[in-house]
Amino acid sequence: MAVFNIVHITKYQYNWPIKESINEIRLFPHNFENQDVLQFQLSITKNPEVAISMDYHGNRVGNFNIMEAHSEMIVETNLLVRTTHSQKIPEIDNVKVADLLTKLENDIYLLRLSHPETITKQIEIIKILEEIDYCDKSIIEIAQQCNEYVFTNFTYTKGITNIETTVDEILEHRKGVCQDFALVLLQLLRTAGIPSRYVSGYICPNESGLRGEGATHAWVEIYSPIQGWLGIDPTNNIWTMDNHVKLSVGLNFTECTPIKGTFKGLAKTTLSVSVSIGYEDGRHFEEVNDVQLQDVSVEFQKELDDAEQQQQ
Missing domain, CATH: 2.60.40.2250 (Immunoglobulin-like)
Structure with missing residues (x-):
């Protein structure tokens, strides 16, 4: 706490x-x-x-x-x-994308959050998912591996993107800040069929030296029918914890400005x-x-x- x-x-x-x-x-x-x-x-x-x-x-x-x-x-x-949400990996949750289908058919909100944006470089997103071998894995495993991929393969760099930067542009230069990392992760998770939403908030500094601390921050939430909404932060490759403070949620940055x-x-x-x-x-x-x-x-x-x- x-x-x-x-x-x-x-x-x-x-x-x-x-x-x-x-x-x-x-x-x-x-x-x-x-x-x-x-x-x-x-x-x-x-x-x-x-x-x-x-x-x-x-x-x-x-x-x-x-x-x-x-x-x-x-x-x-x-x-x-x-x-009061101390840092932890979510509980054992073996829900797979196929298990979500009935839920999505009956919930238009979740259905909307499971469709990826139309982008030019969508083939790159699919290649990333194939690289992590996402098929037949639980949604928790897919989220963790996509999160780690963005953290590892995209460079945290201030000043080269703005609020209008597109997912295509981020994929091209593979650099950006928390907003950009969140947008790429959303594209990956939604392409995999997982309902996901953008989160705007703050990450409060502590002795761990997390990236983005002390400023407005952005991360992603995925939906599990067992555990509800779970926050995951690609800028720091962690699940959300006590120093993540949530302001708003939405389809993308525009809905959380x-x-x-x-x-x-x-x-x-x-x-x-x-x-x-x-x-x-x-x-x-x-x-x-x-x-x-x-x-x-x-x-x-x-x-x-x-x-x-x-x-x-």
Whole structure:
């Protein structure tokens, strides 16, 4: 068991004032069997009213608007959470893909999560599955071996991918971060016929030196009819444990994006994310990352350049 105080600050800055910012957030942590949310606070620039709803996956979603002009938007959450799922290999579970067929026929949610994305390099995914000889193995064995394959054959490298990077691109350069590793693992597991979903959350630092610690993190959950949803982390080649804190789940990253939105205005946007983690014993860890955003179109970049020249 572990208790963490997590402060997550997302800061958008614009070089010229923008207005009518419309946003959607998935920053509300889950209460589930092995995770208890003890306290939660949310604060947003201009204190807009936040409308809360539930999405298809059971995530709490917040929607808010900031209509007046602003040059900065800060979204801050303060979370006190207790986790109780100590690191362990799942219990003996001999369920095979063939055993899931009846369950999938009667559960449209699981059926949707068992279909892989349509990609150009799907033959590479199939070759990987053949390499680990996945046929006739239990879903637990398949998950562990796919997890190990991604961990071993993909290099953890920051700064070469962004939120728009595709599975095809990741397979080509075989480098990336936790989000990329999770997407490849999802493609492998779903191709094998195992219902799997993307998980967004945090991995809190400890003395083990896990990759991705102290920042927003991503991993995968597989479904077992015997044990339910089981988390597995390809970035670190482990099953989830006490220092994994879950925020949201979805088909892919797009359905778990912590914050997304749009605005009116002509401005360059910069985004930084800070995650601060405090422990019961008084220890403290903080990491700040500048996020690489999607490239703007050539036409929009020209408009930005023209606007800057007019201001000189």
